[in-house]
Amino acid sequence: xxxxxxxxxxxxxxxxxxxxxxxxxxxxxxxxxxxxxxxxxxxxxxxxxxxxxxxxxxxxxxxxxxxxxxxxxxxxxxxxxxxxxxxxxxxxxxxxxxxxxxxxxxxxxxxxxxxxxxxxxxxxxxxxxxxxxxxxxxxxxxxxxxxxxxxxxxxxxxxxxxxxxxxxxxxxxxxxxxxxxxxxxxxxxxxxxxxxxxxxxxxxxxxxxxxxxxxxxxxxxxxxxxxxxxxxxxxxxxxxxxxxxxxxxxxxxxxxxxxxxxxxxxxxxxxxxxxxxxxxxxxxxxxxxxxxxxxxxxxxxxxxxxxxxxxxxxxx
Amino acid sequence: xxxxxxxxxxxxxxxxxxxxxxxxxxxxxxxxxxxxxxxxxxxxxxxxxxxxxxxxxxxxxxxxxxxxxxxxxxxxxxxxxxxxxxxxxxxxxxxxxxxxxxxxxxxxxxxxxxxxxxxxxxxxxxxxxxxxxxxxxxxxxxxxxxxxxxxxxxxxxxxxxxxxxxxxxxxxxxxxxxxxxxxxxxxxxxxxxxxxxxxxxxxxxxxxxxxxxxxxxxxxxxxxxxxxxxxxxxxxxxxxxxxxxxxxxxxxxxxxxxxxxxxxxxxxxxxxxxxxxxxxxxxxxxxxxxxxxxxxxxxxxxxxxxxxxxxxxxxx
Ligand SMILES: [Ca+2]
Ligand SMILES: [Ca+2]
Numbered sequence: 002x003x004x005x006x007x008x009x010x011x012x013x014x015x016x017x018x019x020x021x022x023x024x025x026x027x028x029x030x031x032x033x034x035x036x037x038x039x040x041x042x043x044x045x046x047x048x049x050x051x052x053x054x055x056x057x058x059x060x061x062x063x064x065x066x067x068x069x070x071x072x073x074x075x076x077x078x079x080x081x082x083x084x085x086x087x088x089x090x091x092x093x094x095x096x097x098x099x100x101x102x103x104x105x106x107x108x109x110x111x112x113x114x115x116x117x118x119x120x121x122x123x124x125x126x127x128x129x130x131x132x133x134x135x136x137x138x139x140x141x142x143x144x145x146x147x148x149x150x151x152x153x154x155x156x157x158x159x160x161x162x163x164x165x166x167x168x169x170x171x172x173x174x175x176x177x178x179x180x181x182x183x184x185x186x187x188x189x190x191x192x193x194x195x196x197x198x199x200x201x202x203x204x205x206x207x208x209x210x211x212x213x214x215x216x217x218x219x220x221x222x223x224x225x226x227x228x229x230x231x232x233x234x235x236x237x238x239x240x241x242x243x244x245x246x247x248x249x250x251x252x253x254x255x256x257x258x259x260x261x262x263x264x265x266x267x268x269x270x271x272x273x274x275x276x277x278x279x280x281x282x283x284x285x286x287x288x289x290x291x292x293x294x295x296x297x298x299x300x301x302x303x304x305x306x307x308x309x310x311x312x313x314x315x316x317x
Numbered sequence: 318x319x320x321x322x323x324x325x326x327x328x329x330x331x332x333x334x335x336x337x338x339x340x341x342x343x344x345x346x347x348x349x350x351x352x353x354x355x356x357x358x359x360x361x362x363x364x365x366x367x368x369x370x371x372x373x374x375x376x377x378x379x380x381x382x383x384x385x386x387x388x389x390x391x392x393x394x395x396x397x398x399x400x401x402x403x404x405x406x407x408x409x410x411x412x413x414x415x416x417x418x419x420x421x422x423x424x425x426x427x428x429x430x431x432x433x434x435x436x437x438x439x440x441x442x443x444x445x446x447x448x449x450x451x452x453x454x455x456x457x458x459x460x461x462x463x464x465x466x467x468x469x470x471x472x473x474x475x476x477x478x479x480x481x482x483x484x485x486x487x488x489x490x491x492x493x494x495x496x497x498x499x500x501x502x503x504x505x506x507x508x509x510x511x512x513x514x515x516x517x518x519x520x521x522x523x524x525x526x527x528x529x530x531x532x533x534x535x536x537x538x539x540x541x542x543x544x545x546x547x548x549x550x551x552x553x554x555x556x557x558x559x560x561x562x563x564x565x566x567x568x569x570x571x572x573x574x575x576x577x578x579x580x581x582x583x584x585x586x587x588x589x590x591x592x593x594x595x596x597x598x599x600x601x602x603x604x605x606x607x608x609x610x611x612x613x614x615x616x617x618x619x620x621x622x623x624x625x626x627x628x629x630x631x632x633x
Contacts, residue, residue: 045505122547166507179551189361190551191482192507200547202540202566208573209566211547224518231438231516231527233549235495235506250518250525257524 015159017152017316022307025300026156026263033239033261034163040261042239044164049240050194050230050251051153053171053178055285056244056267057186058149059138061276064284065145066177067109069132073116087111113174114215118198121210122176129180143314146185150267151316152308153242157186165240170194170230172222172247176213194233196221226251242267245285252290256297264299266290271305274315331475333468333632338623341616342472342579349555349577350479356577358555360480365556366546366567367469369487369494369511371601372560372583373502374465375454377592380600381461382493383425385448389432403427429490430531434514437526438492445496459630462501466583467632468624469558473502481556486510486546488538488563492529510549512537542567558583561601568606572613580615582606587621590631 015023032040033047054060074084074093084090089108092100101108117125133146141148157167169178169188175195182188199214221229227250230238241248241255244267252264266287269278280288294301302308310316331339348356349363370376390400390409400406405424408416417424433441449462457464473483485494485504491511498504515530537545543566546554557564557571560583568580582603585594596604610617618624626632 045499048507168507175548175551183361191364191484191549193551197548200544202543202570204540204566204569209543209570211543224520227518227525227527228516232491232513233507235491235509250520253520254518254525 015152015155017155017309019307019309022300022302026159029261029263030159030163042261046236046239047160047163047165048168048234048236048238049160049165050168050170050234050238050242050255051157052243052245052248052251053169053173053182053195054244055269056150056242056248057153057169058145059275060285061278062139062284064173065138065148066173067112068136068138068145069129069177070112070116072132072136073128074112077116081115084115090115117174117177118213118215121212122200123210125176125213126180129177133181141312143312146181147314148312149185150308151310151313153267154186154313156242157188160240161187166192168192168194168230168234168238170221170226170251172196172220172225174198175221194221194229196225222247224250227254230254239263241265243290244269245287246289247285249290249293252299253297256299262298264297265302266294266299267302268304270303271308271311273305274311275304277305331468331471333471333625335623335625338616338618342475345577345579346475346479358577362552362555363476363479363481364484364550364552364554365476365481366484366486366510366550366554366558366571367473368559368561368564368567369485369489369498370560371585372466372558372564373469373485374461375591376601377594378455378600380489381454381464382489383428384452384454384461385445385493386428386432388448388452389444390428393432397431400431406431433490433493434529434531437528438516439526441492441529442496445493449497457628459628462497463630464628465501466624467626467629469583470502470629472558473504476556477503482508484508484510484546484550484554486537486542486567488512488536488542490514491537510537510545512541538563540566543570546570555579557581559606560585561603562605563601565606565609568615569613572615578614580613581618582610582615583618584620586619587624587627589621590627591620593621 015026032038033042035041051057054064071093074090078084078094089101089104137144138148160167167188169182171178173195175193175197178195179190179193182193197218199216199218201212201214203210203212237258238255240263241252242265243252256262256264269276271277278285331342348354349358351357367373370380387409390406394400394410405417405420453460454464476483483504485498487494489511491509491513494511495506495509498509513534515532515534517528517530519526519528553574554571556579557568558581559568572578572580585592587593594601
């Protein structure tokens, strides 16, 4: 097809996707980018949005941003002897994850606050960059940014080669993702939409900076995703990919627009090469999305069956 | 120079700028885009931000967005007999601008609320598009989107030809600008940063939409501009242009970053071809910016002297 030719070598297009799923994607891109096609979408409207955790990279056994926060608590603890007086943080520092998690949402939010705020955006950015260079995943032993999904990288490339703009729209923290997303996915900071804490401009010194403050400014999840899209992108997407019920409204908003649309759910079905989970999972629960996939014509990607490889390092 | 050649015909580069000002811009772009130059800026960091009102288009005798709001009140009034009970709005409908303005900020905010919210983003977008097609400026008789600054269009083009990404960062309403900025300036919606009211995702019908609600979500002015930049762009700009003290922090944040930077103030000095105003003006006041221009090495563009033409229609 034309779109495949546009990318160059046909064998390289979506190379890690099995034929059935691959054909669906290629046919849709072909239909929407061929002039004169009834489904043609002008270049200016080719907006594609991607959830991040569980859609572009793994998210088990815990969101990688939470792993970062926990590692940061440990790294910063020597400068903060007062943290020993906080039961949840003290449990964390003693390696007692049960004790930490028993602190519930309050403990989690505290952990995020002390590791993500009270510093400049520039300092936070270098903390994340240092962590992603050094930390490794407990199961695979790989750096977290090596645990991105090879088939999704190919999908991002394929869409961009066909003049789609690719955006991340994630419940994760916007500054956390921006520190590594450009290198990992080729998605620049201004195409990353995410949850946001407070920010204050401080110009009391010769080098003004933005300080991160602990109040929640915007929660880019569930019904917040279409809101985040409207605020940051200002166009209704024509293509959306997610993996959980947190993406339901984003896919719904995308698929109910006029004209050709593509909604995709990544279904974590591969207990051998990754982790199998869906309706009952505490992380990345996918329940309502599975129920309503047919109604909205969403493609369910079966990771075990549709993906030849999961991670880029499997190809070496 | 290399950068001029990149654009093509040398005579077309910044053609409406007089030589002195033109040379300063070209020399800086040359220094920052020539590989091996000590001031070289990688493509990924070539972020340029522009205020809108008074920087990319005119803003007298009132912000054009306010003219839109007033026209909308008049257009919508027949459906809203209850507005007659509101003294400020009633004054406006009777053509009594003094009476309307005596209502102060409260009357202005009410006017914005009833014309900018209580509808979907899509409806609002078509209201703005209809207005910009039909309304004309009281002094020039031109459509408002014809009153954009020709030299600034050339500057946007020149920067983009040299692989800068151009963003609007304005105190104006984000949805108002997005309705026409892509056509007027070649700046797509996802490169427009502005002030924002509330937004709610409503999926109670088969075609979900985003409803605009009247609370202020973000004020993208003064110290809010660096905050808006950090949130929406996620990189510190290397080039910034503004025209008022509302842009002071944006220019300061830009100019105090590491490496080569360019800050520019458009100084409204042309009482014949446009309007002359600065330190004492109620609209677009430029006072502190003039005082500190030398300190930050900001270029002051003297519209009367540095611009051969103001508006594109003068060239026909
Ligand atoms: Ca997810
Ligand atoms: Ca202005």
